[in-house]
Amino acid sequence: MHRKLHIKYYVEPDTAALARRAAQYFSEMVSEAVADQNWASIAISGGSSPKAAFQLLADPNQPWRARMPWDKLNLYWVDERTVPADHPDSNYRMTREALLDQVPVHWDQVHRMEGELDPEIAAARYEAELRNNFRLEGAESPRFDLISLGMGPDGHCASLFPHTEAIHEMTRLVTANNVPQLNTRRITLTWPVINHARSVFFLIAGADKADRVREVFMGPHDPERLPSQLIWPSSGILTLFLDKAAAAHLPATDGEGSGVLERQR
């Protein structure tokens, strides 16, 4: 684990520009991985922030659909709600409607978390699928090529919510997390799995997150209260894409709309 974390952030004027930036990054990172190893395994978050980027990736009138090596993509989720796949709250359903129904991805390239099952069972089945698909042995962790995260106004990411058990889960790859503040349980990748990815980025939009963005990425280390601080990629690099509203309390960016933060632990 690097003691230093180099955070590179990019600020876009609005959510439309942010979605374009995210679509471009997905396309670049997937294409790089495929060029390197002939496939790309990525894990995506749900919520609202990534939806517009997924729609751009699927849009035949945009440049990215034609560029993406869809047949080489293995798609996983970072987390899922404990609802059926066709439920309005399902991260899988959001991704299917915004992206998967429009692009040439075969069903066996798509690995959803089974939100319809008991979360402990769903977590165990997903972990077994990861172990099988990544051919893991012993305590090995899957190395995703790209993991996309969002951040809630409370500083959560994935389904790692403040003061919940999953914050302390360091041995399992996937866990069921009891989230009393939402009166629900979630299925989530654990933070060591996320940190093991080749590339990890946050996609954060909205003024309601500006205070937390500053606390998480510039404030004291307090992951119980700010679980997004658990994200400290083993590469020593973390990328943030934000809209202007969410980045309001970060240091001003350079002429190209980017900046750097260094964290030490």
Ligand code: 6PG
């Ligand atoms: C989920 C996500 C979650 C999300 C944040 C931010 O299941 O909801 O995985 O971690 O990324 O809650 O959500 P928004 O993008 O909607 O702000």
